[in-house]
Amino acid sequence: MVEVAVTESVPVISVTGGNPKGVLDLVKGHNIKTLVLVAARRQAEKAQELGADAVMVVGQEGGGHLGRSDTGTMVLTPQIVDHLDIPVVASGGIVDGRGLMAALAFGAEGIEMGTRFIATKECQAAHSHYKQALLDADEDSTVVIKRSLGTPARALKNTWTDRILQLEARELGYEGLKDYISGSANQRFIYDGLTEEGFAWAGQGAARIHDVPSVSDLMTKIITEAEDIRKKWSGQS
Amino acid sequence: MVEVAVTESVPVISVTGGNPKGVLDLVKGHNIKTLVLVAARRQAEKAQELGADAVMVVGQEGGGHLGRSDTGTMVLTPQIVDHLDIPVVASGGIVDGRGLMAALAFGAEGIEMGTRFIATKECQAAHSHYKQALLDADEDSTVVIKRSLGTPARALKNTWTDRILQLEARELGYEGLKDYISGSANQRFIYDGLTEEGFAWAGQGAARIHDVPSVSDLMTKIITEAEDIRKKWSGQS
Structure with a gap:
């Protein structure tokens, strides 16, 4: 599957299960960005060592598979940001523009959402x-x-x-x-x-989560919420 | 103890264990602000009904006694903010200015820190x-x-x-x-x-937590960190 992705010049690959080394080695030298899911600081450091372009942190609030330490997104995100040189994407418990702004405050470069996208029209x-x-x-x-x-x-x-x-x-x-x-x-x-x-x-x-919007409406709402917070803090509202 | 606080005109009382009704009833009519610790939405709604002036939310990241649902500060804070009319103070996993700004992004009016203050010179x-x-x-x-x-x-x-x-x-x-x-x-x-x-x-x-500063130095650092984030978002840096 990774070989097909390389052949087809897929721009980004997200690696979410087990040791990422196999996938990272396969795409090395190709123009593909790699994003590795991590649930602990040591996993994040390992992903960086192995050449990941970015890590996606998942705190204990997240759906699906988690880390064993039950560390909250609130603690894990800034902790990993402080230990890594590559960009960090935050996830776990984020569903709106307030979560996005919190993630940015922690030093993350962006967010990942799972559960929120399940409750959309497109899913x-x-x-x-x-x-x-x-x-x-x-x-x-x-x-x-x-x-x-x-x-x-x-x-x-x-x-x-x-x-x-x-x-x-x-x-x-x-x-x-x-x-x-x-x-x-x-x-x-x-x-x-x-x-x-x-x-x-x-x-x-x-x-x-209280609605099932289209992805487009969801993104607009998140950006509006985030922008409102930014304006409030910059004294523009 | 509450009666002594009333007599001595203590400005704020924080209620942190069990049903807050007894304490809230005792201080009613006096010029004392009450802050009730809650670890779930229903507790928060109850505290507001009983006349609390503000609630302090504690997520599962916190030290000491927690809620039974293991809800992260990241989820619990905005959820309670959305259900209450009185101010919300966030706690659980917050140790710095980044956590402060995240809490404000969630709609909290402030933060409470416990563990962070134990590692100070004054403690x-x-x-x-x-x-x-x-x-x-x-x-x-x-x-x-x-x-x-x-x-x-x-x-x-x-x-x-x-x-x-x-x-x-x-x-x-x-x-x-x-x-x-x-x-x-x-x-x-x-x-x-x-x-x-x-x-x-x-x-x-x-x-x-990587240092044991004076409380004064800690507060200065937190405010500086928060201010740096605010400036970044307002395009002033």
Whole structure:
């Protein structure tokens, strides 16, 4: 897949799972920018050493796979900014222009959003029940599963994740969990809309998502919010 | 104690444990501002209903007692700002001017810092070993204890907290834990400097504390950092 990307002159590759060395080595010497997802300072330093062009930091607020230390975006972003020379992109709990301005205050060069983009008109792969679950979410609506496997990941809390956590408490390991954490279980929720017969990733920011706009409207709103804050601080409003 | 505060015309009272109603009722009608610590949206709404003048939000990054939902400061602060009419003060993971500007971006009116002030010259009650432990901390250096009692609280990770977590995993309840989580165990670490014979509260922000300045120097530095960000955004630098 990386070779196809090189052949097709893809401008940017985002590396999000495991050791990034393989992908980074493959694209070296080609005119492709690489962005590596990291959830801890040491991972970030390693990515820089391996030649990444930028890192994307994910704090414990994020949806999907997270770091093992539960470090908040608020702490992890400035910490990594202080240790790296390459640009840092912040993620985890960011859903609006206020989050963007906070990320810039920490010294990040930009933001990444996951959950926020699922609740957009263009995200057609996501079943309407998945989007509705994000709209209904509050601060108690997500849980971290797979911690017992050393791969913690944040999902929407439902009877399915309750069951996963029960199995994890019984220390059943991967074999005891595999049917519950499988790709099929994920797809049943997110594609088929079976909200109690599978699981769906979501960040804590879901508590702050109240609409399903077009991506264009979302971007305009974020930029307007950020610009309002900037103006306020520069004494222009 | 509240009655003494009323008699002595204390200007501000901060209420940080349990239901704030008792204290808020006692100071009603007196010229005393009340600030209530909250770790969830519903607590914040309740505090406002009860007549609090402001709330102080603490995200999961904070040291000491936290909310049960592990919500990051990054999500909790703007969420509570959006639901309340009274001013919101942000806390949890904030140690510098960048955190201050992020909090203001979220719509908070100010910040509260705990761990950061322990590592100052003026904090004479804290043993030098406690301050050194904060300086040595990285992103893996804090843990949440007492989750099994429904009162999660963040402390510096050491053999003592490892033992607490082992006892919690065995579901021994308060009786099985009380000698380990007692005030004496806390004091042995923070006052006596016995860093493996007790526990000490600390927020995740400890990973970003690298000095023990005077409070005056700390405040000057925070204001300078915040002002630099403001200038950058207003195009003045």
